[in-house]
Amino acid sequence: MEELIINGGRTRISVSVLPDFCPICNVGINPEFVNGLYCSTQQEVDALFLCPMSKCKKMFIASYRFESMKGFYFLKSLLPRTPKPVTVAAEVVEISPQFAEIFTQATQAEEYGLNEVAGVGYRKSLEYLIKDYCVAQRPDQEDDIKKRPIAQVIESFVTNENIKQCAKRAIWLGNDETHYVRKWVDKDIKDLKMLIQLTVNWIQQEVLTKKLLEDMK
Structure with a gap:
């Protein structure tokens, strides 16, 4: 007191x-x-x-x-409030700069207390991340990847099982942020952010591992 x-x-x-x-x-x-x-x-x-x-x-x-x-x-x-700076791994920014921009804006919205808007932003950022990641892996199928629904992209083009499982569940929660009725009533925006962060971490690890192995053949 x-x-x-x-x-x-x-x-x-x-x-x-x-x-x-x-x-x-x-x-x-x-x-x-x-x-x-x-x-x-x-x-x-x-x-x-x-x-x-x-x-x-x-x-x-x-x-x-x-x-x-x-x-x-x-x-x-x-x-007034100034949102804290958001740090996104350089390897992920290189793959999907649009993800970094949208994710940053969603984080700022959340810090301003705009949770209903932030959830939609996190969902959008994830779609950009996954599609850009898949395009980077398979540039010859870019048009197909960009046109497909995100759930199909994850199922058809993501081969890393850790990325696939985290991204799939993040999309489930992200869809809840855009729908009238929630399916995952025991989960919230914190769980969505955690799954996005796990997806980001797995992508970063994959990129770093690939670079290291190529440098040390």
Whole structure:
């Protein structure tokens, strides 16, 4: 439990926590409190903080909502937010730069709390990754690969069993993000991201292994 003095020093309130990272530079900090004000009612408070990092020095707003059952203000958001950079393996970017772009945008959407949009983006990124990967493996069948539904592409053109099984299940969950009724009710976007990451890892390992073996014949 922490305390803030708001309204120019006229009011003292109890809050659940103080921000421990800057939503702009994404660095762990002990922010400098500037001031706070009630919003339209006394149920919500916006508190202004300053990031102490010399490379940032930006101000951000922590929004609190009063919890009557607990008797204090609960931190609900930090704004503005700058999404953390997304790192995609260079070997995968080389195969599918469009995957990297779409996956990055989906991650940013998720960080902004747009989960319904993020899930669709992750599903789209996976389709680009798998089709670009298959085209790289079989360039003579590029037109056929691009025209086929993604499930058929995985079944017909992916020979690496680890990639096939992870990608197949990722598509199952990705389709749930685009359909009205979910089939996998016990799975969510975290499971989808994990399967995409596993698919990416297996592709990267395959590429690196192939390069190493060619270099050391």
